[in-house]
Amino acid sequence: MNRRSLEREAVLAAEYVLAESDITPGDRVPVFDLIENRGIWLSFEPELDRLLGVYQRIGDVTGIAINTARPVALQRFTAAHELGHHELGHGSHLDAEATITESAHDPKEIQAQTFAASLLMSELAIETRLEHRGHDPDRPNLSAIDVYLIAAELGVSYQAAVTQLRVLHKISFAQAREFAKESPLRLKQVLLGGRRPDNPRASVVQLTFADNRREIVLDVDDEIDVALPEMPASGCEWTLPSAIGESFVLTNDRSETTDGGTGEMLFGRARARHVTLRAHTAGRTRLDFRPVQPASESQDAAPLTIYAVTRTAPVSEEGRGISVNQHDQLLERASA
Ligand SMILES: [Zn+2]
Structure with missing residues (x-):
């Protein structure tokens, strides 16, 4: 499959997940809920070495682990990436930062990245946010602040929003390069x-x-x-x-x-x-x-x-371990 077909398949998989859920387009996507609703074991670890996330499948049992040492927006993006490996029928994956946030070459990583971006920042979600802020959704004239505010409302990192706005042709390559130089912290302070x-x-x-x-x-x-x-x-x-x-x-x-x-x-x-x-x-x-x-x-x-x-992410007070929502479920299984 060529890159375009791989990406198309991943976009469709994300659209399918969104269509099945009752998420209002333009709202933050509750990706941890989506994972739990699929019966995937979700766990959090502050020390995952250099990994941001892990997807594991052993027979019928599937699990996703998220590195909590990173900002919650990146944790959410990582969770969406690992859910992508699941939805697209990939096997177990260990994901370092580069495979989550940088341009990938491995076909499965290309798909998981595209899935994550399309799930958290679907075209409909982006256009809903653009319209709400008074922009023409087809030809928005955006500043770095506008891009930041879209990222904040969708609960993704500023950089992830810059990339997705370029993919969706809402900003040009040149604009994306300029916006990428901005510090999100400076934009928050403005x-x-x-x-x-x-x-x-x-x-x-x-x-x-x-x-x-x-x-x-x-x-x-x-x-x-x-x-x-x-x-x-x-x-x-x-x-x-x-x-x-x-x-x-x-x-x-x-x-x-x-x-x-x-x-x-x-x-x-x-x-x-x-x-x-x-x-x-x-x-x-x-x-x-x-x-x-x-x-x-x-x-x-x-x-x-x-x-x-x-x-909040469903992480325990200790900041590690199985999702607090799944904790009791796990104990029941262990004692059964
Ligand atoms: Zn991956």
Whole structure:
């Protein structure tokens, strides 16, 4: 099979998995759930030597191990790669960093890489995110910040998003080369008005009124930067969600006239208040930002509501071993 046919087969396999699941296009793909739902044993190891992931098949028993010493976005990409080996009927594989993130020559690695990118960043998911951010999905004119924000929402690394946007012809080779020189940490700091994220490896997601009543999927430690319009003349202020101090931590609260370094005016001449929250615990949280207006004002001042779903990898407190979801199942089998 030539490279094109190999890739086509892998894209179809990923599309098949997505079609079978009930994941909303453009949301982060819960790849650990997909693995567990297939009855594949999932385990986590902080010391996998130089390996990022392992796929093992012994008879009917299949297992995937993930190196937890790496950022969660890379763990997710590795998990998707190993699931690719499974779905495409490959045998056992030990994957070092190069076979996960760099251009591969082995046909099975080409397929697993294509599967992982297509599963976590399908064309539909990318186009959904582009449209949501006001870009023409066929001919988007993207900045490095735009690419970063797509990566953050899809829960993949910035570099993985650069590569996939080029594969899908959303950016040119020349743009991809330029974007690849950017530091994702610097882009996060731009979005946070210069501040370093509490956890430099976590993602920063930017939300505006365009995200009102949307469900957003996060990992623990990810930060959301919420832009709220402020009109100092009329005295429009905001009360912040009551979840602050529980499932979310307030990390910053600042005012500026433009949007996080992109130079784009948010609401005409209105100032924007940026409230930054860090996801503290896993679970579902409704975040309500309510405007407080003087009684004399009768203008439409709607609240901004975000439904946040914060997840963690199903790894034990010790940070290693079988998935916490599968732990009991394994004990039952052992005692049977
Ligand atoms: Zn592989």
